[in-house]
Amino acid sequence: MEVKKKTAGQPSFTRRGVLAGAASILGSGAAAKLLPRASAAPMPDHPLMSGSMHTGFAEGRTTVDPAVNGFDPSLVIRDFDWGKPRPLSGGRTLRRYELVAYDKEIEIVPGVKFKAWTYNGRVPGPTIRCREGDELEIHFVNAGTHPHTIHFHGIHRDVVDGVPGIGAGLIDVGDEFTYSFTAEPFGLHLYHCHSSPLAEHISKGLYGAFIIDPKDGRPPADELMMMQNAFDPNFNEDNEVYAVNTVAFHYLYRPVRVKRDELVRIYLLNIVELDPINSFHIHGNFFQRFPTGTSLEPNEYTDTVVQGQGQRDVLELRFPYTGQYMFHAHKTEFASLGWMGMFEVVE
């Protein structure tokens, strides 16, 4: 949306909503000139957000076109990869997954590109899902430009731990390796590259959620995976973009729709580099907290949870009322830099 303002004696401006637009600068050797840029397709404003002082948003292009990135946070949040199953003797199951690391430029906030390192072309990588006791084979191909690994949280032998110098260690560019282990313990875990420098390999996008269900499962629920992540596109050791599932503010303008009174289960993880803690806060509701998801008994009933890097929690809640309910980091800097979303509760 563009609104031109012109006042005699003052420069004229073209309005650019937050996340909306761009000014293009052409070097002239002296003063700069601003050139108009063809604006992206306008996106409808969220009715509650227009002019909101809470967010600072007003108008304009507010989300990244999923076609640009090749993945959509609105789908990633409910996308669970159960692998290719094959029955084993004794009623057990072998699950095989395919992960390929490769470089890919993604858009992390409208108009700003980031040269990411990805598993399967998305950040976060596929959410690997299985049951406790399953035999897992994760076939990894490094099609990137640096040696990578996959390090899984969980209980397993050192040779499949995905760290340099042990077992297969670093997987060189063009090489491949299959990580094989039994899924244990049940809970919410992580996987990520463990190459050095570790912070760089993680902050560029090589991570994903690893969910091991209890043998008897959990109660039926609308399940959501939320990976808290961040990006430092100008490499100044200070993140400029925070999000859940990569794209800043995505769920603010594409709310997560859930049903009133239905059990909602959130698999919440924190992989943010450069900041010691992160947090999740929900408006108008409270949730049960299951730390790391390794117990079926919650240990806290709250509306805010704090996580260090690598920490995980399973959260369960029901929304008793329809309407719009915000969720965001209760580190307000992170919220103002993109870690903010909305639940839309419907009948």
Added chain:
Amino acid sequence: MKLAIALIVVALLGAGFVAMHGMPGGSGGVEVKVKHAKLEPGRIVLTLESHADNVVSIAQAIVNDSYVNFLAGTPGEADIALEYPWIEGESYEIELLTSTGSSVDFEIEDAGEPT
């Protein structure tokens, strides 16, 4: 209307950083910096100077760790107006993110009084 002029410290991260990491389409690096800034009620107006070989797109603006709306000047003008309710005497760190993720950074150390 008298416009207060802020004391600006131009952090040459814009030019320095992009020269180090490269910029869109430019082989010789890009030099973009804030030439000067002025404070108006409810907004901070920046005049940019570029010695870039190619067009550089300012995609987002951050003031004190918060994304803000901004108004882009019409062709031939070099100003960007950031919508921000600045407060006299306070300091502001500003990052203009380009389309490639590099930034033009600068700081207002002591915001002046608008009239």
